[in-house]
Amino acid sequence: MRLATWEAAGxxxxxxxxxxxxxxxxxxxxxxDLVRAGLPAALEAGAAxxxxxxxxxxxVRLLPPLEPPTVRDFVTFEKHVEGIAGRVPAEWHEAPTFYFTNPYALIGAHDDVAIPPGSKLFDFELEVAAVAGRDVASATPEQARAAIFGYTVFNDWSARDLQRREMKVNLGPAKGKDSATTLGPWLVTADEFELDRDGFLDLDMRVSVNGAEIGHDRLSGMGWPFEELIAYASRGTWVRAGDVLGSGTCGNGGCLAELWGRRGDGDPPPLQPGDVVxxxxxxIGTIRNRVVPGLELPPVRPARRNERT
Structure with a gap:
């Protein structure tokens, strides 16, 4: 079953x-509401x-399928990590890594996306997200698998220049990531998919810019399946029904920064107003967003120098 949220005539x-x-x-x-009610109740409501x-x-205008309480985004594709950084840190293999992104910046499947203020290196990221369908804490992978309600396409738009600066402070990402995230076009319930023997979804993933294909990978290239991501996120805390957990960017051109890492910045060029991703x-389906100019804001004031002895 596919669940959607939309706006028509206000x-x-x-x-x-x-x-x-x-x-x-x-x-x-x-x-x-239906995610929190559970999959059987949602299927019954959908049939009605x-x-x-x-x-x-x-x-209509498609909106993000749901308003999640939180959005976590992982980094689970080894090819993506290698392309971005030139090598894969040993720590990446030890456990899934994620950050919390902005649930107030979600946009719909066909909405325009504005370039973040001050950014010159705007990028897309091709991902899939799982949506939790029940509250779990310190869940086993088996419990986490049973807690998955469904899946949606996830584009983690990224201002790479802002991200690079702030992550040199050993914190973040922050403004490099919080301007927009596309979810859509709908939320497809987990019963529509078959997992392989290791719990992975083997789905084809593709991204194009202005009609030219940039990246192509399979979701089964993740280093951990979604059940392991949810189990890890719930260690010593809660994952709540409706929480969104992104797979991280796929490899083989799932974002421009991966290709820049292999070829050098500017090949392909960063996204510009008018580009369609x-x-x-x-x-699951297709999302299609047009890049538009962002706000022109004054420069950020640098920190006051601490001159005390």
Whole structure:
């Protein structure tokens, strides 16, 4: 089942996606409500909604499928790490690494995305995200697998110049990552997919800029499956129903920075206003965003020098 959230004529609704279009849930019911209710209840609600009249997808603005409480993003593709850094640190192999990104900066599958203020090296990142369907704490991988509600395409837009500066302070990323994240086009429930014997999803992933393919990989290239990511994120704490957990960027051109690491900055060039980035993940769908100019803000004031002896 595919769950979506959309806006039409100023009204936001959520519902289920069929070949005929979008079928709305009762007014006030959100995708997050159904994620928290659990997959069986969501499937029942979806079956009921499909009996309602359909709205064409082309007639609405798709929003992020849900409003998650938190968004974690991992870095699980070894090829991506090697391309970015030139080598894979030994620490990468020891445990999954993630950061929290901005849940207030989520955009829809076809929304325009603005270049962050002050950035000249704007980039995309092709990922898939899992959505937790129940609250878990210090979960085993088996418990975490049972807690996965579904999956969506995830584009972790990145201001690479801002990111490079702030990570030299051994903290971050912060403003290099929090301007926009695309989720969509919908949330596909976990029962639609088969995992391999090791718990991985083997899905085709592709990204293009202005119609020219830049990257192509398979989701099974992750170093850990999603169940291991959720289990790790829950160690000594909680992962809550509705939390979004990104796979991290795939290899083989899943972002421009990986290619810059192999070829040098500028090949391909950073994203510019007017560029259209399209991502397709097998079994989930396609997101397509146009880059637009961002705000022109005054420069950030540097720190006061500490001249005390």
């Amino acid at each position: 009204v936001v609704r959520s519902g289920v996606v069929s070949a005929a279009g979008l079928h709305a849930f009762p007014s006030g019911t959100t995708v997050l 909604a499909e009996r309602e009249p359909a709205v064409p997808v082309a007639a 399209e991502m397709t993940v097998e079994g």
